[in-house]
Amino acid sequence: MGMYIWEESFVNRFMQGVVLVFILLSHSVYKTQVINCSIHDDPLPIPHNFYQPGDLLIGEIASQVFFFSNNLSFMEQPAHILIDEPISVPKYYQHILALALAVKEINEAPNIFSNISLGFHILNSYFTARMTYKATLSLLSAQHRFVPNFKCCHRSNLIALIGGHISEISANVAIISAIHKAPQMVPNEAKQHLGVVRLLQHFGWIWVGLGAVDDDKGDQFLQTVVPMLSQNGICYAFIVRIPKQSYVDELIGLLIEQWKNYDIFMETKVKIFFVYGEPPSFQVVRLMLFLADFLKIPPLCKVWIITSHWDFESLSIQKNWDIQAFNGSISFTVHSNQPLGFQKFTQVIRPSWAKRDGFIQDFWEQAFSCSLKMSQGRDEENEKKICTGEEKLENIPGILFEMSMTGHSYNVYNAVYAVAHALHSMYKSWSKHRRMVDGKGTAIQNVQPWQVHQFLKSTLFNNSAGDTVHFDDIGELVVGFDVTNWLMFNNGSVVRVKVGRLEPQAPPGKELIIHDEQIIWHQNFNQALPVSVCNDNCYPGYSRKKKEGEKFCCYDCAPCPEGMISHRKDADACVSCPENHYPNNDKSQCIPKVQSYLSYKEDLGIILATVAISFSFITTLVLGIFVKHKDTPIVKASNWTLAYILLISLLFCFPCALLFIGQPGKVICLLRQTAFGIIFSVALSSVLAKTITVVLAFMATKPGSGMRKWIRKGLANSIVLFCSFIQAGICTVWLSKSPPFPDVDMHSLKGEIILECNEGSSIMFYCVLGYMGFLAIVSFTVAFLARKLPDSFNEAKFITFSMLVFCSVWLTFIPTYLSTNGKYMVAVEIFCILCSSAGLLGCIFSPKCYIIVLRPELNSRKQLMWKTK
Template identity: 40%
Template structure:
């Protein structure tokens, strides 16, 4: 039933706006409440919300009167009038403030309508209602006007100031502070109360951080205040890691087809925490919407201008659905004696107050009748008191707006006091000749900013206090109805670096969540081993979780960046902890090391056996062919090549790192040079035996020796340059292998290393080309064919070595080079000497067998 009532109210609010605009209404006379005094302060207040045609024009002479459609009676706003009357009565009782002179007032109800506020402002200046523009009908009223207090919203304050600024009449607005009003030249008479935006923003942000609410929505009025709030607080929230889920701007009375509210409903379902910035009247429709859609379970954070106790809804309804809301209000003390004053208020005490008749009839549900457009009470409770009314219609506590009105009266009274002090002659004051000062003479005193009040406190207008204390309230749904808000904490702000938030969580009542702090984030925190990814504007709140890259960890949830492990450590599989790396190198104990060592020793032993065999049969034609000395050099160099591979195995040290590549390069250059010399002998031998050739065999033999010496000497020179410039040295590799620190030999100059290999490649290519050209020469002992085949395989091994070597790291890289050394040595040994061994052993007949038996016996 209650939800139905709230939803019906929402429909009525929207329908009245659309349907009433069909009529052409004339503005009826605005009746005011006047009390005479030596000085008169005007007051413009809003006691109800009415639906009127926005297209109407001023027509004060029209007699046509159509009743206004009252959408909502804001009975609690009558407290603002009482605050003004109470302040004036206290000032009149103090002879020291105005030198035994009195203050009067002229109060108007402008509803919540800017056109009516403009008309009432003109009525204050002309002394009549309806007013006659630019004409004073009653000088006894208008000449006493010194200042005006009003209005309740920025729009109403602006329209009032447009009129009063023409006559330079001071106006103190109790509406929320609007920075744009101070920048308008035509509103030069307008004064506003202090703004505490920095304190308010920081207080809200600290509260959000306290509860880890980092995904929140914003609802603001569709004006400059709302734009400025979104801009400023969004920047602060982003700096503190808080994201704005949405920022919705809406008018007080939206159109029925306004898509903005439908979009807001969808967003409320996805966002748990919503900040509502603005005064209560900016969100009259929104409150009805919240009550109608109460299943969202949102936590509302409101500003000091959001005062829900003003709303004339049933208490149980409004506080049930705002049960978890938190409100920020600048700290203030209760106005001394104001509650007792409210208890004493009665229509009989103020018979000329036309507004109390209307309010009283609503508060006490009294029968009434209209007389000249004014509601008159016929029967009502004789001893009725405002203190007996429930919170949904009246609150005895001082509202923020009432506090401002009371302070504004004292600000004007203090300005009058200072102006009158200038007219004092000696110790006496000629009261009979003293007249009300012209209104614009109060501007210098109001602009000073420091204005006294009755309780000796200070109020600053248009300035901001250096230290601000903000009270934090929690809306409670109390069965007794004695309280609507409970103070649960406070925020003290001195500067961005000096601020303190204190909360009493035991007092915070979150009914919609069974007092459990709700979760308000776009996504839960990333687990250990994962980090957040950037996602544009909402990177802080809406993010994806990706695993940490290799070598990095996260040891806490929700981390933005992964932590890189030290070089001597590596992450575990979960990537939430760094572990110590183990050192690794190709050692003799490794399976791969054992295999390579065995292969190297076996190949060296096999080379030694062939060398022994060739020495034993050194006088045979097959051994003597092609220079047996070159054969011995080649076999010795191949044996050393196999042995040099052993220097690559074991923990790298300075000696082994320096010698292993040098020995490898020099020994292999000797072997390949010997092969080139043997090929050269084959070619030159056929030329030497041709008829008429002057070339002798002894010359060919000597040239072959020169080839071996020159080929190896050039390699020695390259290695010497390498050693003299940037020699190899022991090094560590901490990145290539996961979880390992690889001990290796850094080659120093990579260019020198590839020069050594390139030179070997040059010798091999030259030998291959020479052998290929001599492969068809006829001779029984022609070695061109086996040399051609062996050099082809040799070149293939080392050509494939380079990409393979570069594609591996650590121990595998060393193993690849060792394997290439052994494979190339085995190819040369097998292709060039195994056929000769076969011929020596198998074709020598019984001569070899006899020698074998002789050795055995």
């Protein structure tokens, strides 16, 4: 059952990297026949192969050599090979060396096999489907016989098969191996797509170009990636389809067709080009860039983002082509490391290092641009130098061959070890259950591939590079991806720099780890982070506004409304600040509001408090003068009882202002307006009583007047008590129904939280002020009418001035009070209290104090009576 599940895992994925196939040649499933092998020799063997004998063999379908050929048609019989000279891709020779190294190390390791040798057989696919099928069938057949699925006299002891590094080659191998129910174990391709999305988000690239190979895999890639990009806030500006391969007779037309895409590549806003393709597609792009360079067209300035399918390899004839366009590219490569013996192993590679290596000659000649053939015509000898055979691989440009093990080679290396460890586990299991044929372990040589399968699923080991190799429940290789920064140099050197890691098993959002400071961008970016957006970012303080008819990545920027902010780039909408915060001038962040109230620590509070205390001191001084000179005529004429009441009330009026300074509290708020209203009402009542007394006194002096009975001390006191009682009643109702309380005002002033006393009932507050205004107006009216009475010291005119000051101050108070906020509103009320109180004190008592202190000669009954007469 597990076998079919694993097969389904492959059917759903055509994968980059290594495809590890275990051939199940079960006697119970397939018919076994014994035939005469000699009559089934392959009439056209594959020339490029590498064979090393062993008790058990591992096969590999390599893709290193190809021939130029025309497209197949049914008009004529196709030729086997169009051009005799093969073309080698030198970089892919490393895959062959990785397998050879792994087999060598396993055979030399005493703890894996004993009395059993491991061999390999590598055949070339020539990058074509028909040759891939032929190579696969050849490996499944008897040794050197093209008889698949038959047991011959020279039977094949193939135990496992490693597919090509190109997904199409692996898919073609799978078509053959699927007949044998062969499972496939590969990493999941979709994990790379997620890694690219995370990379684009990390750098803020939301306007990208897409390139995909023009086949079914490219269609599947676009169907997967386009919605994924959109869901993560990324748009594509264009999609370019890249041909997957070209034949000689189609090459010119292909270049003309692709040349139409060059203008699209030149899109200036798009700095990022995400490409899905494989080496044949890469060669098409290289041809296009080579043509652009030949025609002196400005080079592309892009950051190429590629998946692990794409490798920057070069043919020998291309090694002098400029590859600077790909400098700074970023790729997701299958994780690789450096086995301990790889560097030493490559140092011994020579043309004669292995007698049966059918790849080494083409690799050597094309990598070093020389010839291993000793007999040449004169013309050919002039074109190519003779190889010494002692050339060193480290001298080959990196575009042709890399000395560090690449991701695919690393997977080949691990795949061979995985098979060996599975065989070792099977050997131990059989030994434990005493199912060995003899004590020398010869039964392991007769193992069938399908028997290894169950042991492979549970394989777990540490390789010589220190990495752990194992598979998950569905047969996928548990492996991460390296984020690689590609550096291209003019001399053909290629350097891979690992700048990050993609861990698909990590929690969501933490899959990608990248080190920005290690990345070297294309030289045209001057080492600044490339910016790839449809339009400039909306900076904090602005929000995005969609452009009609365009993709969501293209937008306008609208400033945030008043009271709202956006604190990041490209905000979808502005947000309001909390109540205790306010936006800064740029509307990019919320700033905590400061508490605001009239404090004793600030200049305004200090000045007002000083003035209030000073006037209190002056009032005390005046009261002292009047007490000291209470028996003088001018004090007696002023009705000293009312004068004392007025001075004492003024003495309390000035300190009332201090209740308005400082942080408002519950008691303070209750006392502020009520104490001020009652005390001022007492003062105004005494002024009113004094004015009425003056008027009645003059009216009583007339002969036959009946006003004498009203002139007595009780009348004045009654007026003061009655008028004060009414204000006290208003305040009592106010405190009982809706008393003032401490409150905060978050909205009146920007950046401030106003600590204030809420009046509770505005109606009652204005009733208190209105009643005081009524008393002032009545006093002013009576005093104004009595201002010309014939008296040596007519107090009515001074009361008139005092009431004029009082009314003027409080009439200007109301509009000013309503138009201000916070501590300045409180300061306005304090100012009015001090001014009105000072007006009463100054207008009424300063003339008397002047006479008492400075002109005592005028303070006599004679002077008062003379003036009256």
